Amino acid sequence: MSGVDWREHYSRRMMRTLGMPLAKLERGEGAWVFDDEGTRYLDFLAGIAVNSLGHAHPVFVDAVSTQAARLAHVSNYFATQPALDLADRLTRLAGAGERGRVWFGNSGAEANEAAFKLARLNNSGGARTRVLALVDAFHGRTMGSLALTGKPAMRDAFEPLPGGVTHLPSTIEALEGALDDSVAALVLEPVKGEAGVLELPDGYLQAARELTRRHGALLIIDEVQTGAGRTGEWFAFQHAGIVPDAITVAKGIGGGIPIGGLITFDGASELYAKGQHGSTFGGNPLATAVADAVLAEIERADLVGNAERRGAELRDRIDRIGSPLVAGTRGLGLLAGVALTEPVAAQVSAAALEAGLIVNAANDSTIRLAPPLIIGDTELDVFEERFAGALATVAASL
Incomplete structure (x- = not known):
């Protein structure tokens, strides 16, 4: 299908049960994924709470290859x-x-x-x-x-x-x-x-x-x-x-x-x-x-404990952003909902993606976060910067 845009290909061949995908992803590493144009995104959705170890974790890769060969x-x-x-x-x-x-x-x-x-x-x-x-x-x-x-x-x-x-x-x-x-x-x-x-x-x-x-x-x-x-x-x-x-x-x-x-x-x-x-x-x-x-x-790796600790830090960082669009946070551990003061979750999600951050609009007024359980200081720093930018972009447009 050389020369055919993937969106046209998707629209023509895939069942219409979902909307148009946000991007065409090619590979992942840790808490990061890369699209077909080389853009790097911090993945704070993890396949909707699926990729517990992130992407291409050595334990996952070894288990797949070893058992598939057996x-x-x-x-x-x-x-x-x-x-x-x-x-x-x-x-x-x-x-x-x-x-x-x-x-x-x-x-x-x-x-x-x-x-x-x-x-x-x-x-x-x-x-x-x-x-x-x-x-x-x-x-x-x-x-x-x-x-x-x-x-x-x-x-x-x-x-x-x-x-x-x-x-x-x-x-x-x-x-x-x-x-x-x-x-x-x-x-x-x-x-x-x-x-x-x-x-x-x-x-x-x-x-x-x-x-x-x-x-x-x-x-x-x-x-x-x-x-x-x-x-x-x-x-x-x-x-x-x-x-x-x-x-x-x-x-x-x-x-x-x-x-x-x-x-x-x-x-x-x-x-x-x-x-x-x-x-x-x-x-x-x-x-x-x-x-x-x-x-x-x-x-x-005590990732259950990491989910508890990093989840608390994640909520603290969202509070620290101090955006007028954020009414508060909900959830436990590394399953978090960011309650918004306006029904602009889709716009926030889109602005975050543009900034290289994957989050999810669970409904009109909630952003859902479910990052890999492996996240640490670096990922939280990048999240805070990019999420703050997305919130500011949307707030300025209102």
Whole structure:
């Protein structure tokens, strides 16, 4: 396709499910990426909280090349050591104990499909027909995960979706009013990333755990965006000191290779039976070997602690900028939302990109930041300078 502009090529060949890409990226190194014209960008989105170790990390590269040269895929008729090792590591990090189990898929949406089906299995006697989820939550774009997603704009074109899901406001009062013995599960994000990095109210997870246990419902926590150390704990539910019945994981656990999973605790580990769920590629040795290596490096380098420390520094630096466009920050660790005083997030994101900084407009008035867990002083210095410049550029245009 020599001589053809990549934008025209993209417009002609790619399905129209997304807008025109912002740039055509060619390679990455650490927290930096380079486009096809050689422009260097500081990546403070990390593939939407995916690239935990940044780009082309030696551990990631070695794990991919070593396992690809050995065994990449065998189907789920066979076991492989990488899948067993990763299952052991995930159950340990999640605190699932000896009764913890793992199912592997290829994405967060698939993990949440598996969680939805798990909820349906918690239906002894046929009385538990309801699943509760939260308004503005995002759980994926497949039909089942979309049924859990509390965003009408994403759902309307695909109705009717799988039924039995009620979406609640994120208040303890609403939860108390809705949760009874007819509920099979409560599915929630501990931080609503796609909604603008919105944390749940203080005490919500503790109340959810007590109420679901009292009524025999499963507490299923979507850790797709918040897992793998991003919030300063291995999983965000651990900040609340509770133990759920299941969590879903993806994104950062693979560091860039597609993988997702469902981790179950205690009695929830016994709900699935042979033949009730599966995935051709799920748990393949290539993906599981890479994910195990990524998580091992996060452990070795204490990147969970780095996320906690650098996340606090990131918020301090945003406050230090002192822009009239910034109303404050939200989030935990290295998942941050910058609340804006005007609905100009798209303009701020565009100005940042022009300055060589990748951030994300989660909605009209929120900038989402999810940099690699490896960032240090140099990256924070560059971020502060470029983000301040982007804010100033937009403020001057108002």
